[in-house]
Amino acid sequence: MTQAAHVFDDALALTVLGAAGEGRYAGRTTPAYANMVGPFGGITAAIMLQAALQHPAWAGEPLALTVNFAGPVADGPFAVSAVPTRTNRSTQHWSVQLTQAGQVATTASAVFGTRRDTWTGSETPAPGVPPAPTLAPLPEQVPVDWLRSYDIRFVDGGFSEREVADDSVTTMWLRDEPPRPLDFPSLVARCDAFFPRIFLRRGPVAAGTVTFTVYFHVGAEQLAAVGSSYVLGRAQGLNFGRSFFDQSAVLWDEAGDVLATSHQLVYFKG
């Protein structure tokens, strides 16, 4: 029996162009991650990391990823190139570009490295929240198609609270829909799954991410242990003004360990 690929794997499928070591790939947007216009930024960010992970020179575990949304990505085919800019004994740096019709649409830098056992500590404890299954799923009608590729359970700061709020905090459980084991690219996409914080302060206005950063806090093994469980996320805007605001997010596993922290700068209108 042949099983169809998961929508996430389908969206991340990159065809190698030329020799593997050249780091050149062909990809295309997919309907499962369609946004208002073009693809969901989180899936584009995941593709940027995937391009490095698929390169034969890749070494270490993902530590950080910064993705710059330099221009709109149109629905359809795109090219990606991934180049290692420097490889050290314990870290490796990458430069990734996504182009459409020869024009740069997205740029990214990624850092990989070797992790060793060290002291651990956290100053971002997971909030105490009800378990995901006790919370309402998203309504049938969602504003953008990519939300159908996630199972999101709002704890607070959900869509229904779009009246102007005093703060921009959203706490939510999320996993892929259908469920899929967590890996680094899907963790990246989940970090961008929080709607723009300005919506909670000003209602729905035009908004788009300009630059997006993820810091990874666990290795592949701990990530695999999450499997297709929910992860808990919390996001909040820091400062809003003169066309831009920033928002930060933390993702925890069900045990309360930090999986990733994430930050982004977002354009907004009004």
Add this chain to the structure above:
Amino acid sequence: MTQAAHVFDDALALTVLGAAGEGRYAGRTTPAYANMVGPFGGITAAIMLQAALQHPAWAGEPLALTVNFAGPVADGPFAVSAVPTRTNRSTQHWSVQLTQAGQVATTASAVFGTRRDTWTGSETPAPGVPPAPTLAPLPEQVPVDWLRSYDIRFVDGGFSEREVADDSVTTMWLRDEPPRPLDFPSLVARCDAFFPRIFLRRGPVAAGTVTFTVYFHVGAEQLAAVGSSYVLGRAQGLNFGRSFFDQSAVLWDEAGDVLATSHQLVYFKG
């Protein structure tokens, strides 16, 4: 009377190589910003932004900067190249590289853009703290030379509290020493002036920034209004474990307006 350049301007001096539009520059490290080994990361980050600001194609105001410390920068000369990767109607994206002896040492991406009057709000209020002049300056003996190029007044979480603390918060006033009007490059450097948060949790251990991001929250005009006053900064580590931790910082002006938010991922040992 000829006045010697400020140490910060001296450190940022880049000589244009070739035609101006090529974006190629020659620079060198300076003793005023020397770190334990090589230069203070904040000055390197400032140089990366400066390379784009000095390019004739530069348009808009700095919105975001991400600097990846791909390898050590040695004391001595370096080359910088700044390339606009995409220019839109209201944003412009840059790629910047610093090389030494033909090897990439530092990479960066910068985003510039047009700001318009919009709704403003903040969810990172400035803490109430005593005015800078009422607080003790740094002691005569500082662990690294670049600290002599800053006037830092710790409110809490200072060097003297290097016994293991329960959290990694530092609140401090800072300005250039000697005083110098604030601009975008000096704001970048100040965002990196907080010592590694792991020191507050574990005492002095080997640590080094891997990647560093600054989001700018004000335009040139508001920055100029700060002049050579102190800015208030607060930094805290988010999550520590398996060789890496991240820390976030906010810088406010004396009126409590957010000037910049900043995030970094840091390697540590032990």
